């Protein structure tokens with residue numbers, strides 16, 4: 001299903017940067033200087049698409065293949081597969097990277113952050129195509145580090161590669177663009193659009209490794225997409241207690257370097273020796289506890305003795321860690337902080353942001369209080 005009615009124009013000859021615009025109609029376009037967006041119909045919302053890769057940008061070898069495929073499709077090719085949106089919005093798109101989301105690192109996260117912040121003033125909405133495995137981490141990071149104001153930022157991925165029968169990528173992308181262009185999406189912060197559902201990026205979690213309905217959010221879906229209509233269930237709202245960090249690069253640095261934080265997974269017969277193996281390599285530890293903060297006593301004692309922050313999160317997908325369940329130090333203030341509703345991977349990002357700001361233990365605890373932890 002090729003979209004013939006869109007005109008795709010290269011506006012920057014720096015191919016490494018891959019910036020393009022898609023204009024509605026085919027009337028003459030005056031070419032501005034490299035990097036300047038071209039707009040003809042000021043009345044349509046302007047949407048920026050940032051391509052980063054993932055299954056939505058993947059190809060398999062035959063149409064039945066839904067595993068073992070490779071990222072091999074550009075954002076430009078992906079846009080060729082969606083229905084005509086030229087009467088709905090004007091698009092500009094940019095390929096930031098093209099990787100499986102397991103390979104996203106601080107450098108690429110910073111590229112996404114820059115892609116977003118550079119577009120905030122010029123566009124009415126931003127769509128980010130992303131692999132689903134770590135999509136919720138990037139969405140959480142962007143919500144925690146960008147003051148989005150009224151602008152909708154919509155993350156989107158897919159569970160089937162572009163070559164498969166009933167590939168979900170084109171419909172998911174189409175919906176994400178329409179959500180970003182819809183005035184009702186304003187003032188809702190970072191959204192995730194997948195499988196017809198709209199959710200808050202701050203809370204969403206990937207809960208199924210294979211199915212199309214792979215994302216779940218116990219805090220509730222915000223809305224639904226049906227037959228070209230965006231339906232919100234609630235008026236605009238942003239996540240409660242979300243702490244906003246101002247990212248600062250170190251003097252002379254060109255990208256972010258976060259303090260290292262690891263995640264350990266609690267289990268029966270867990271030994272405190274595990275902590276000894278990692279403690280010197282990390283500035284903080286997140287631990288996926290059993291239940292709502294349970295760990296063997298010796299592990300609690302070992303963690304309490306560390307001179308660095310330890311976040312108690314959970315193995316269970318839902319629920320939270322109440323502060324009442326944290327182990328108590330014999331004397332002084334504790335280095336152990338409850339993650340509240342955050343899962344281990346989001347807790348890791350939040351702790352890294354707090355460490356990067358040089359927050360003391362109490363400031364870090366206050367940040368986690370926003371999600372009923374601390």
Ligand SMILES: NC(=O)C[C@H](N)C(=O)O
Pocket residue numbers: 053054055056099100101102130131132133134157158159160
């Ligand atoms: N469905 C997906 O996008 C999974 C893929 N491995 C990724 O996260 O990039």
